[in-house]
Amino acid sequence: MEFHGKRHAFKLKERLEVPLPDNNARNSNQPEQADLHKAVIGVDIGGTFTDVVLLRRDGKEFVKKKIPSTGPRFADAVLRGVDSVLAEAQVGAADVSMVIHGTTVATNAILEDRGARTALVTTKGFRDVLEIGRLRHPSMFDYFWRKPKPLVPRHLRFEIDERSDGMGNIDRHPTEESVEALATILKDRHVESLAVCFINSYRNHMNEEFVVRLLRRFCPDIHVSASHEILPEMREYERTSTTVVNAFIQPVVRSYLADLVSHIHERSIDCPILIMQSNGGLISSDAARLKPVHLVESGPAAGVTAARHLAERIGKANVIAFDMGGTTAKASVVENGQTFEADEYEVGAGMHHQGVLAKGGGYTIRIPSIDIAEVGAGGGSIAWIDEGGAPRIGPHSAGADPGPACYGRGGTDPTVSDACVVLGYFSQTALAGGAQPVTPRYALEAINNCIAVPLGLDVASAAYGIYSIVIANMSKAVRAITSERGRDPRDFTLVAFGGAGPAHAAVMAREFGIETVIVPPASGLFSSLGLLVADLQEHAVLSYPLRTDFDPELITRSFCAMEERIARNMISNTDEPDVVRMERYIDVRYVGQGYALRIPVLGEVADSTAILDIRNRFELEHGRVYGHRGDTGQAIEIVNLRLRAFRQRMVASPFAADSGLLGDGHAKPIHSDPVRRAYFGAAHGHLDTPVLKRTALAKAAVTGPVIVEDMDATTVVPPGYSAMLDDVGNIVIAIPSSGQRGNN
Numbered sequence: 001m002e003f004h005g006k007r008h009a010f011k012l013k014e015r016l017e018v019p020l021p022d023n024n025a026r027n028s029n030q031p032e033q034a035d036l037h038k039a040v041i042g043v044d045i046g047g048t049f050t051d052v053v054l055l056r057r058d059g060k061e062f063v064k065k066k067i068p069s070t071g072p073r074f075a076d077a078v079l080r081g082v083d084s085v086l087a088e089a090q091v092g093a094a095d096v097s098m099v100i101h102g103t104t105v106a107t108n109a110i111l112e113d114r115g116a117r118t119a120l121v122t123t124k125g126f127r128d129v130l131e132i133g134r135l136r137h138p139s140m141f142d143y144f145w146r147k148p149k150p151l152v153p154r155h156l157r158f159e160i161d162e163r164s165d166g167m168g169n170i171d172r173h174p175t176e177e178s179v180e181a182l183a184t185i186l187k188d189r190h191v192e193s194l195a196v197c198f199i200n201s202y203r204n205h206m207n208e209e210f211v212v213r214l215l216r217r218f219c220p221d222i223h224v225s226a227s228h229e230i231l232p233e234m235r236e237y238e239r240t241s242t243t244v245v246n247a248f249i250q251p252v253v254r255s256y257l258a259d260l261v262s263h264i265h266e267r268s269i270d271c272p273i274l275i276m277q278s279n280g281g282l283i284s285s286d287a288a289r290l291k292p293v294h295l296v297e298s299g300p301a302a303g304v305t306a307a308r309h310l311a312e313r314i315g316k317a318n319v320i321a322f323d324m325g326g327t328t329a330k331a332s333v334v335e336n337g338q339t340f341e342a343d344e345y346e347v348g349a350g351m352h353h354q355g356v357l358a359k360g361g362g363y364t365i366r367i368p369s370i371d372i373a374e375v376g377a378g379g380g381s382i383a384w385i386d387e388g389g390a391p392r393i394g395p396h397s398a399g400a401d402p403g404p405a406c407y408g409r410g411g412t413d414p415t416v417s418d419a420c421v422v423l424g425y426f427s428q429t430a431l432a433g434g435a436q437p438v439t440p441r442y443a444l445e446a447i448n449n450c451i452a453v454p455l456g457l458d459v460a461s462a463a464y465g466i467y468s469i470v471i472a473n474m475s476k477a478v479r480a481i482t483s484e485r486g487r488d489p490r491d492f493t494l495v496a497f498g499g500a501g502p503a504h505a506a507v508m509a510r511e512f513g514i515e516t517v518i519v520p521p522a523s524g525l526f527s528s529l530g531l532l533v534a535d536l537q538e539h540a541v542l543s544y545p546l547r548t549d550f551d552p553e554l555i556t557r558s559f560c561a562m563e564e565r566i567a568r569n570m571i572s573n574t575d576e577p578d579v580v581r582m583e584r585y586i587d588v589r590y591v592g593q594g595y596a597l598r599i600p601v602l603g604e605v606a607d608s609t610a611i612l613d614i615r616n617r618f619e620l621e622h623g624r625v626y627g628h629r630g631d632t633g634q635a636i637e638i639v640n641l642r643l644r645a646f647r648q649r650m651v652a653s654p655f656a657a658d659s660g661l662l663g664d665g666h667a668k669p670i671h672s673d674p675v676r677r678a679y680f681g682a683a684h685g686h687l688d689t690p691v692l693k694r695t696a697l698a699k700a701a702v703t704g705p706v707i708v709e710d711m712d713a714t715t716v717v718p719p720g721y722s723a724m725l726d727d728v729g730n731i732v733i734a735i736p737s738s739g740q741r742g743n744n
Contacts, residue, residue, distance in 0.1 A: 038097040039089065041082060042531035044299055045074050045103050048326025048380050048400045049432065049499060051525040051712075052081030054089050055532050055654055057097065062654060063089040064525050066432040066499075066712050069400040072114075074105060075260045082264065093268040100531040101285075102276040102302040105256045106249045106295040110151075110347050110363060115248035116193035116223070119156040119186055121211065122240065123199040127157045130240050133364070148348055148362060151248045156189065158182055160198070160211060168203030168545070174211050183218035194219070195247035197227035197240045202543050205232070223250045230291060231366055233541055233640060238344065238366040245347075245365055246293035253292035257285050274536070278369035280305040280339060281537020281646070287569075293367055296347055299527060301370045304332040306530030307495045308339055310520055313655045314728055319518075320478060320492045322508075323527065324501035326380040326417075327397040331477040332372045333487065340371035340481075343598075368539050368644075373480035377473040379417040379500035380404055383447070383466045385454055393470045405446035408439045414450050416500065418443035419466035422459060424678030424689065425503050425707060425716050432499075432524075433711035460679045460686070468681075471508045478512060489514055497526035502708075502715035506733050519731040521694070522654075524712025529654045536647035540566050547637040548591065555605045555641065559584055562643045570647050580647050587640040588618040590630045596639045597621050655728055680705060684719050697725040 039061070044051045046069060054063040063085045070076040078101070086093065109115045120130060131150050160182070162174040186194065194215065201208040205228030212226045225247040231239045261273055275288040278297035288295055300323065307321035311334050323330040333340055346362030376395025380403065384392050393416065398404050402411035406421045420426040421443040428440050444459055452462035482489040489512040496505030502519040509517050520526055540562045546554065563582055570580060584601035599618050603610065615636060623629045630636075678689040689705040694715075697708065701724035704717035708731060715731055717723045722734045 038095050039091045040532055041085065041096060041099045042528040043078050043081060043099065043101045044302055044525070044527040044531060045069060045078065045101075045105070046299065046325045046327065046499075047071075047104065047108075047378070047397060048403065049524075050074070050077035050081055051528045052078070052085050053522070053525055053528040053532065053654075054085040054091065056089075056091075061089055061091075064522055064528075064712065066435060066524060068403070068432075068436065071108070071400060074103070075256065075263060078260060079263050079267075082267070082269070094270075096269045096271050098271050099264060099269065099273045100276065100282060100534070101260070101273065102299045102527060102531055103256075103295060104299050106253055106292050106298065107347060109249045109252045110245065110296070114252065115151065116251040117156075117191055118152050118193045118195065118244065118248045119158065119189070119191040120152045120240070120244055120247075121158050121160055121182065121194060121196045121215075123163060124159040124161045126199055126236065127159050128154070129236050130157065130244060133237055133241070151244050151363065152195070156191065158185070162198060162207045162211075164198070164200040164204050164207060166200055166203070168200060170204060170207060174207055176214060179211050179214040180218055183215060186215075186219055186222060191219075191222055193223040193225070193247040193251050195225050195227070195240070195243040197236075197243045199236060201228050202232045202234055202239065203545070223247065223254070225250060230293065231541075232543065233366065234543060235366070238364055241364040242293060242366045245296075245363055246291060249292050249296075250289070253295065254289045257289055261285055276302045276305075276531055276534060277537065278367060279341060279537060279539070280370050280530075280534060282531075282534050283536065283538065293365060296365060296367075297345070297369050297372060300330045300332075300372045300374065302530035302534065303330065303497060303527035304334070304339055304370050304372065304530070305534050306520075306526050307332075307497070308334045308337070309530070309533045310495065310518075310655055310728075310730075311493075312337060314518070314726065314730065316493050316518075318492045319495045320482065320489065320514075322474075322478065322494055322496045322498075322501055322505060324474065324496075324498040324504060325378050326499060327376070327378040327399065328374050329377045329474040329477055329498075329501075330372050330374045331474075331481050332370055333481050333485075333492070335487070342369050342371040345369055371481065373477040375473055375477045377416070377470050378498075379415065379420075381416050381470065382413045383415065383419070383451055383469075384413070385451065389455075391451060391455065391465060391469060393466060393473055404443065406438045406440060406443035407436060408442055411442075412446055412450075414443070414446040414466065416466060416470050418446055419463040419470075420500070420503055420714075422447055422463040422679075423467060424676050424686075426714055427709060428676070431714075461682070464679060464681050467504070471504055471511070474504065475508055475511055478508070482512075493518060495520065497523040497713070499524040499713050502713050502731075504716070506716065506718055506721055506735065509733075509735050515735050517733040517735065519708075519713075519715045519733070520655075521729040522710075522712060523715075524710065532654055536570060538566050538570055538645045540643040540645075542641045544586075544638045544641055547639070548635060550608075550611045550638060552605045552607055552610060555586075555638075558641050559601075559605075559643065562641070563645070566643060566645045570645060580645050583644040583646075585642040585644070586614060586638055587642065588614065588636055588638055590622075591635040591637050597625065598642065676707065678705060678707065680718055687719065694725065694729070694731060697723055697731060700724070 039056045042053045050067045050069045052065045065081050065084050067077050067081045160174050163171040198208045225243050227239050227243040230246050231242045273285045274282040276298045277294045280301045303323040304321045311319045319334045321332045344366045348362035380397040381394035382396050398411050398415050402409040404415040404417040405411045406418050430437050448459050452459045494509045494514050494517045496502045496519050505517045585598050587596035589596035619629045675688050676691050679686050687705050691707045704721040705719045706717040708715040720736045
């Protein structure tokens with residue numbers, strides 16, 4: 001196995017005292033060399049639909065399928081989708097080399113409060129750290145705002161008499177008798193999962209490890225999450241909260257993944273099953289069961305990963321990834337070809353993102369994650385009227401069952417999808433390649449009864465009002481990751497995907513002065529493509545013990561130890577090449593500051609010259625982020641050493657010209673009128689609008705209004721906008737300049 005770092009490369013076997021396992025000793029069911037005729041399956045679960053794609057590893061065969069999600073038994077839709085793509089591609093179970101999964105199970109367990117009955121064990125005197133949290137208020141002028149209730153109630157938070165100081169020196173050891181007594185209480189109170197977080201255990205985890213070992217012995221049926229295993233970093237509240245979230249969702253995620261893996265193997269698909277993490281990398285299903293907190297942003301991260309790969313393919317350095325599905329809308333930035341990564345975010349608030357001015361409304365998770373802003377605005381989001389008579393959209397969603405009213409499953413609440421049906425944007429017969437029948441009459445009745453009549457509007461105006469409001473809501477997410485971060489959205493290209501994203505993207509782009517919108521092929525299943533191109537990825541962090549004493553030898557030795565440990569963890573029974581790329585980082589801050597900046601390490605930290613280089617780059621970054629540098633000679637300190645490891649995967653790009661991405665993926669043909677009456681606001685009214693397939697745009701650019709129907713999504717090109725097809729198969733929408741825009 002080889003490592004490729006920023007400016008160094010070395011072979012692991014030369015660095016280890018214990019040899020690595022021989023690659024030839026892999027599972028006998030796995031080939032030594034990657035068989036490019038085999039297939040990879042990607043599965044992404046959304047609140048409304050489950051997307052399944054199959055790509056042969058040589059890129060010659062691509063099949064896509066969109067199936068209504070089956071919550072709470074989400075695995076049922078996954079298995080149906082896997083069976084369907086295998087049958088349609090005529091691929092045998094033995095020819096599947098890998099199944100890659102993006103899931104919302106972890107997120108839903110938190111949002112719906114369906115996690116395990118969880119307890120917390122902490123140091124004596126720190127029982128209420130979880131509830132006190134940080135002094136943050138996401139809605140400063142809302143008198144009625146209340147903090148979210150802790151995931152662990154106070155009667156299930158317990159103390160152990162132990163203590164370590166800030167340097168890791170142990171003052172008091174816990175006793176076996178106290179742990180045994182605690183175990184009895186945990187059983188009596190029917191605790192299902194347990195978080196253990198001791199003060200300063202990130203420096204010395206001896207006490208925490210002792211208690212965890214005993215509790216796992218005394219309470220074998222209780223899941224135990226230890227903070228030194230989940231997040232060995234300073235900051236007691238963040239470490240406690242992250243460990244508690246892991247404990248809260250672990251039984252749910254473990255049960256789901258165990259059930260899924262079992263059923264997949266029952267189909268004779270004997271291959272590795274990898275899971276998408278919040279950081280855009282993949283981990284094994286076994287690792288995901290131990291640390292499910294890494295999966296909370298699993299689905300959205302896959303979409304951003306796909307957008308980054310597409311941007312690289314078409315030569316766009318700066319893009320905004322905009323994903324609108326059935327339940328939420330997400331936005332993230334790819335700048336200079338790189339995604340933004342945040343150390344910390346919150347889940348459970350109405351709109352969550354990593355901005356420091358909007359915290360306090362959810363549960364803090366300090367885990368590396370792609371920087372994503374998310375709002376409760378999707379195709380299934382419900383339109384309603386508040387007490388003051390103002391129309392609102394979301395955050396509640398009709399989901400997959402009963403779904404929007406137009407699905408005909410008994411839903412009566414008007415949704416964004418219902419508005420698109422009434423406006424004539426969506427097919428009047430079926431969505432998802434015929435998988436989801438549509439009854440326009442139900443959509444019209446829902447909007448008329450719940451919105452139009454109460455507000456004294458005609459149905460078309462009410463539907464267009466829903467369409468406009470949801471665009472305004474989603475614009476908050478785009479603004480959060482651009483202008484609120486000091487970036488001009490006009491410098492970016494908008495990549496729109498998700499089942500509902502392409503229907504709203506052009507009008508939203510106009511609001512920001514964005515000139516171009518790109519709708520990729522298979523846009524409704526785009527996040528699944530991100531699963532196919534993602535690399536295996538793991539992170540490690542080590543608290544630096546000397547802080548202001550920069551010892552190059554200690555730093556180098558610490559990095560090497562992390563590299564050796566993480567390399568062993570990444571060895572698995574897959575037919576991927578044993579090539580791992582390592583990236584080193586150091587968290588640096590001025591002495592006295594509360595927060596540190598992450599600085600990449602370029603080359604080996606061999607001497608004082610390397611330390612000086614780190615300091616210089618820290619000061620440059622400090623000036624960029626905060627607008628100023630410290631005084632000359634102001635002392636700095638190292639807080640953490642970090643490592644990111646990437647393991648390449650051998651798979652053809654789904655964005656290659658011959659990947660079959662533009663094909664129908666064996667889907668049923670779309671039954672639609674060649675011209676449909678569509679409403680584009682008061683300025684344009686109802687217009688006869690051509691309804692085309694994507695491939696029709698290859699002949700020449702067209703001027704809107706035009707509706708482009710794919711199996712998995714619908715693209716709306718409003719009047720005055722133009723659209724064409726590029727050589728990758730993207731729909732490229734040119735947004736008219738302000739002087740040409742209508743008032744729609």
